[in-house]
Amino acid sequence: MSGKIAIVGAGPSGCFLAQALLKAAPGLEVDLIDRLPVPYGLVRYGVAADHQGTKAVSRQFARVFERQGAQFFGNVTLGADVTLETLRAAYDAVVLAAGLSQDRPLAIPGGDLPGVHGAGTLTRALYDHPDACALPDLGPRPLIVGNGNVAIDLLRLLAKTPEEMTGSDLGAGPGEWLAGSGIEEITITGRSPAAQAKFDTVMIKELAKLAGVSIRVIGAGASDDPVEQKKIEAVQALDGIATGPRRITFRFGLTPLAVEGETSAEAVRFATDQDEEVLSCSSVLTAIGFGPAGDLPRDALLADARDAEAGALAPGLYATGWFRRGPRGTIPENRADAQALAARILDDLKSDPDKPGRAILADLAEAVDYTGWTRIDAHETEAAPEGRCRAKIATRAEMLRRARQEERPK
Amino acid sequence: MKITILYGTETGNAEMLAEDIQAELEGENEVDCLNLSDMSPSDFDASRFFLLVCSTYGDGDLPASAQPFAEAMNAEKPDLSAIHFAIFGLGDSEYDETFNHGPKKLAELMLAHGARQIGERVAHDASGDDMAEDLAFPWAEEVIAQAGEALGEAA
Ligand SMILES: Cc1cc2nc3c(=O)[nH]c(=O)nc-3n(C[C@H](O)[C@H](O)[C@H](O)COP(=O)(O)OP(=O)(O)OC[C@H]3O[C@@H](n4cnc5c(N)ncnc54)[C@H](O)[C@@H]3O)c2cc1C
Numbered sequence: 001m002s003g004k005i006a007i008v009g010a011g012p013s014g015c016f017l018a019q020a021l022l023k024a025a026p027g028l029e030v031d032l033i034d035r036l037p038v039p040y041g042l043v044r045y046g047v048a049a050d051h052q053g054t055k056a057v058s059r060q061f062a063r064v065f066e067r068q069g070a071q072f073f074g075n076v077t078l079g080a081d082v083t084l085e086t087l088r089a090a091y092d093a094v095v096l097a098a099g100l101s102q103d104r105p106l107a108i109p110g111g112d113l114p115g116v117h118g119a120g121t122l123t124r125a126l127y128d129h130p131d132a133c134a135l136p137d138l139g140p141r142p143l144i145v146g147n148g149n150v151a152i153d154l155l156r157l158l159a160k161t162p163e164e165m166t167g168s169d170l171g172a173g174p175g176e177w178l179a180g181s182g183i184e185e186i187t188i189t190g191r192s193p194a195a196q197a198k199f200d201t202v203m204i205k206e207l208a209k210l211a212g213v214s215i216r217v218i219g220a221g222a223s224d225d226p227v228e229q230k231k232i233e234a235v236q237a238l239d240g241i242a243t244g245p246r247r248i249t250f251r252f253g254l255t256p257l258a259v260e261g262e263t264s265a266e267a268v269r270f271a272t273d274q275d276e277e278v279l280s281c282s283s284v285l286t287a288i289g290f291g292p293a294g295d296l297p298r299d300a301l302l303a304d305a306r307d308a309e310a311g312a313l314a315p316g317l318y319a320t321g322w323f324r325r326g327p328r329g330t331i332p333e334n335r336a337d338a339q340a341l342a343a344r345i346l347d348d349l350k351s352d353p354d355k356p357g358r359a360i361l362a363d364l365a366e367a368v369d370y371t372g373w374t375r376i377d378a379h380e381t382e383a384a385p386e387g388r389c390r391a392k393i394a395t396r397a398e399m400l401r402r403a404r405q406e407e408r409p410k
Numbered sequence: 411m412k413i414t415i416l417y418g419t420e421t422g423n424a425e426m427l428a429e430d431i432q433a434e435l436e437g438e439n440e441v442d443c444l445n446l447s448d449m450s451p452s453d454f455d456a457s458r459f460f461l462l463v464c465s466t467y468g469d470g471d472l473p474a475s476a477q478p479f480a481e482a483m484n485a486e487k488p489d490l491s492a493i494h495f496a497i498f499g500l501g502d503s504e505y506d507e508t509f510n511h512g513p514k515k516l517a518e519l520m521l522a523h524g525a526r527q528i529g530e531r532v533a534h535d536a537s538g539d540d541m542a543e544d545l546a547f548p549w550a551e552e553v554i555a556q557a558g559e560a561l562g563e564a565a
Pocket residue numbers: 008009010011012013014033034035036039040041042043045046047048051054076077078079097098099100120123150153293295296320321322323328329330331332334
């Protein structure tokens with residue numbers, strides 16, 4: 001089968017989709033376009049620096065380029081470097097796999113005070129994303145709002161001692177920031193009772209290994225449901241762990257009402273079952289989900305979709321991954337989603353030999369191809385210092401230089 | 411030797427490894443490669459040697475693609491006493507309490523139905539330094555050598 005397919009976003013969804021398409025139809029021309037000069041999306045910039053095993057999935061993605069023949073067009077932004085209309089005119093099918101990168105705002109009074117930070121913003125800075133802002137000062141007592149896996153990631157990273165980051169790909173700057181954070185106490189709050197918290201039990205069990213913490217669990221509650229019971233037990237098992245001075249407190253059933261503070265966040269007022277409660281803090285970290293970056297007309301596209309559930313937006317236009325489903329689901333779910341969509345696309349595909357396909361991207365002088373990425377990758381792994389598996393390049397300019405094998409300007 | 415590689419996977423690492431093992435063994439052997447989700451307990455064939463490759467998910471559970479197979483085994487209770495298998499596991503030592511429990515459960519399931527295991531279960535660690543294939547290729551070679559004798563005796 002022949003046909004030209006452009007996938008926008010080289011995160012896990014885009015890569016799994018290319019894998020499935022090319023497995024079923026090796027003759028396709030599949031191009032993965034990403035706004036970053038480097039591929040793999042949140043596998044590189046979301047999955048925690050101390051979870052390298054999870055990042056190993058990128059070995060599969062490398063094969064999509066190296067053996068299955070997909071092409072990478074990095075540093076190409078849909079909406080800026082190329083429009084959706086142009087892409088749709090040039091390819092037989094276009095798939096939006098652009099993820100959701102914007103932190104959902106804490107929509108309560110004071111939610112925009114200085115000292116309130118979103119988990120996406122913070123993790124991008126921690127993981128040396130080229131568009132990240134500087135790492136903020138969190139003060140001695142950050143408070144985390146949210147009870148999903150991302151909230152637990154944040155908690156674990158902030159709680160770890162520098163020695164516990166051995167083997168990670170945490171950069172030098174973020175490493176110093178963490179080591180010098182001066183954090184004394186972290187409170188993590190969830191709206192639901194522990195039984196219904198969104199985090200996975202294994203994420204909680206992992207916290208039992210922390211080397212420098214004293215953990216308290218308040219109000220984990222009870223349940224008759226065996227699955228919920230397991231979750232509660234895992235949380236309860238953390239209570240009383242005392243391996244070091246950094247205090248961690250788990251609280252449940254707290255719905256944030258307002259962030260209080262004169263010039264920056266100093267406390268959060270919550271609604272509880274019976275009443276209200278105010279917890280003081282030095283900063284607020286929100287991990288309450290993600291939304292679209294706003295550069296693509298996602299809402300309109302989904303609203304008008306022919307079959308949103310299947311990811312079919314319009315003739316020759318599809319969506320997959322977080323972009324389609326919302327900010328839920330781990331890497332495996334994106335694979336299942338992508339495999340189902342691949343079957344649908346192949347079913348629909350009508351190849352038009354007159355479509356130019358990737359030729360329209362040829363003029364983009366700043367685009368980074370897969371070879372460019374392998375140069376960045378090789379440099380990053382070779383430059384890894386003692387105790388690290390990689391030293392990420394943190395700026396776009398340096399990535400582009402490495403991709404082109406240019407020397408640093410003197 | 412006639413070999414069937416069966417993989418249980420959730421994000422595809424076990425599938426990629428299974429295909430690598432197939433490519434490595436082909437030529438000298440006749441090798442099939444199949445997702446456990448497409449395998450029925452009644453498909454086991456005593457003239458073939460079964461190489462199982464399986465990852466771990468959740469809290470030490472079988473990966474998604476192996477679960478329907480496990481359910482079918484429990485429902486159909488096949489007699490696998492003439493079947494020889496070896497098993498290679500994938501997991502991540504970050505989950506130390508349940509490290510490689512998926513393949514452990516799969517091996518137990520095979521043994522519970524009488525199948526005979528060749529060699530030790532080898533466990534790959536996604537957080538370790540080894541590439542899965544660097545462990546799996548020597549493992550496959552060794553269990554195939556051992557299976558030659560066992561299947562020969564059985565025949
Ligand atoms: C902090 C965090 C930690 C996580 N940890 C885990 C974990 O440990 N395990 C797990 O299984 N899952 C984890 N997840 C979930 C997992 O990351 C997602 O399920 C998955 O990344 C979604 O894949 P995706 O391809 O849809 O989106 P993404 O991974 O976000 O990929 C989207 C890609 O599109 C590109 N893009 C965006 N806009 C444009 C544009 N206009 N033009 C061109 N390209 C564009 C982006 O640069 C990006 O590369 C985590 C998520 C977060 C946020």
